Amino acid sequence: MPGPALEMEPVEPQSLKKLSFKSLKRALDLFSPVHGQVAPLDPESKKIRISHKISVEYGGMKNTSTKPTGQASSAPDSALGTSAPSNALALPGPGDSREAKSGAQNALVIGPTVQPNAQTDGGLQGRSSAIVSASGSSERMSTSAIMERIPSKWPRPVWHAPWRNYRVISGHLGWVRSVAFDPSNTWFCTGSADRTIKIWDVASGKLKLTLTGHIEQVRGLAVSNRHTYMFSAGDDKQVKCWDLEQNKVIRHYHGHLSGVYCLALHPTIDVLLTGGRDSVCRVWDIRSKMQIHALSGHDNTVCSVFTRPTDPQVVTGSHDTTIKFWDLRYGKTMTTLTYHKKSVRAMALHPKEHSFASASADNIKKFNLPRGEFMHNMLSQQKTIINAMAVNEEGVMVTGGDNGSLWFWDWKSGHNFQQSQTIVQPGSLDSEAGIYALSYDITGSRLVTCEADKTIKMWKEDENATPETHPLNFKPPKDIRRF
Numbered sequence: 001m002p003g004p005a006l007e008m009e010p011v012e013p014q015s016l017k018k019l020s021f022k023s024l025k026r027a028l029d030l031f032s033p034v035h036g037q038v039a040p041l042d043p044e045s046k047k048i049r050i051s052h053k054i055s056v057e058y059g060g061m062k063n064t065s066t067k068p069t070g071q072a073s074s075a076p077d078s079a080l081g082t083s084a085p086s087n088a089l090a091l092p093g094p095g096d097s098r099e100a101k102s103g104a105q106n107a108l109v110i111g112p113t114v115q116p117n118a119q120t121d122g123g124l125q126g127r128s129s130a131i132v133s134a135s136g137s138s139e140r141m142s143t144s145a146i147m148e149r150i151p152s153k154w155p156r157p158v159w160h161a162p163w164r165n166y167r168v169i170s171g172h173l174g175w176v177r178s179v180a181f182d183p184s185n186t187w188f189c190t191g192s193a194d195r196t197i198k199i200w201d202v203a204s205g206k207l208k209l210t211l212t213g214h215i216e217q218v219r220g221l222a223v224s225n226r227h228t229y230m231f232s233a234g235d236d237k238q239v240k241c242w243d244l245e246q247n248k249v250i251r252h253y254h255g256h257l258s259g260v261y262c263l264a265l266h267p268t269i270d271v272l273l274t275g276g277r278d279s280v281c282r283v284w285d286i287r288s289k290m291q292i293h294a295l296s297g298h299d300n301t302v303c304s305v306f307t308r309p310t311d312p313q314v315v316t317g318s319h320d321t322t323i324k325f326w327d328l329r330y331g332k333t334m335t336t337l338t339y340h341k342k343s344v345r346a347m348a349l350h351p352k353e354h355s356f357a358s359a360s361a362d363n364i365k366k367f368n369l370p371r372g373e374f375m376h377n378m379l380s381q382q383k384t385i386i387n388a389m390a391v392n393e394e395g396v397m398v399t400g401g402d403n404g405s406l407w408f409w410d411w412k413s414g415h416n417f418q419q420s421q422t423i424v425q426p427g428s429l430d431s432e433a434g435i436y437a438l439s440y441d442i443t444g445s446r447l448v449t450c451e452a453d454k455t456i457k458m459w460k461e462d463e464n465a466t467p468e469t470h471p472l473n474f475k476p477p478k479d480i481r482r483f
Helices: 015-031 043-057 076-083 098-107 121-144
Strands: 163-170 176-181 187-192 196-201 207-212 218-223 229-234 239-243 248-252 260-265 271-276 280-285 291-296 302-307 314-318 323-327 332-337 346-349 355-359 364-368 374-377 386-391 396-401 405-410 416-421 435-440 446-451 455-461
Touching: 163 416, 176 446, 176 455, 187 218, 187 229, 187 446, 196 218, 229 260, 229 271, 271 302, 271 314, 280 302, 280 314, 302 346, 314 346, 355 386, 386 446, 396 435, 405 435
Parallel strands: 176 218, 176 435, 218 260, 260 302, 346 386, 386 435
Antiparallel strands: 163 455, 176 187, 187 196, 196 207, 218 229, 229 239, 239 248, 260 271, 271 280, 280 291, 302 314, 314 323, 323 332, 346 355, 355 364, 364 374, 386 396, 396 405, 405 416, 435 446, 446 455
């Protein structure tokens, strides 16, 4: 029968320090050319040590850590390697002056501070647990412990006032699927699943006009700033041109083989672009009703499109998860972006910068133009299907989700500064909280959202909000995904 197990005596916390000092003293005796003289302090090491001390005081760094006390007696050299800066050889012998000793103690930075005379049980237990708890990251922290911490280069977001809902307009009898503003900013039009297009006054929110003619839901709208024309597209495969002086359809553009999901007008030439379920973006001459190009290349529905005055003049997003840049002159693909993993249902071109954002259920990504280089992801994930997005000149980007979430973002930094949830109108189901389309007015100070509860909601910035009442809660990202 074996005898009783010997009880291990706890290793006192300062033994690690003692061992390190012994090892350093031995190294000094072995390698120092002049035994009576202490090695000179290294100024570079002193600078690193001071910067480390400052960063610890101001909370800029985590604590340095050491090996657990159980390993102290077996691995003095590794403890020495992880904790001592480059001037740690300057250690005095027992007979040296007090100044030299205090300088040498400062030279060695080892984890939590240990009081040598405090030998009470509580103190020992607290200190040893601190050393043990820090031990897990000792290998990782070994070099970062004495590195100078560089501040984050991520741009700090600009403060924006939060947005609030100030008006709810009801009038449609079906889901509201599309919206467009008049260039004069006096009215806006909405298209709905009730097959009508309604025109509303921006200032009062009152109905001005209802246009009928589509036989399926109206999925796309655009108002020309060069003519008195409005364009609409719907699930009935029809693309119509409305003359707003006569309030009637004057042209049809025939050619789509299935529903038309998106529509855009070229800013400088009389060209109309429509994308739909036939996986093709069609380019139409407004005046002659002729199809100029069929931009084919997507493998699935083209659900978002925007145009620019310069190349790439046409950018399309599709359910096949890709974004394509098109050469409008030849009708050929210039670039295909394959960064998204889900359908690209919404895109927004920045009104001033040469960049755009695209939204998908996996992420919101920002790209530069004209080359389409990936810039960065937005710093949060909305975790829903994003149906619509828009950005104004102040750099406030807004995204509307299928679950009724309306998120506001700072364009420059990608910081999400406000998360709103739309409230369904009385009598609707909670599941009818969904945002299908949204748009800023021409000034960018008002926002209109089109929703699944058959309402149109208008939003504006809260005038009473200040950076003190709504502080910016921003933490720079640590690990940025580069795809």
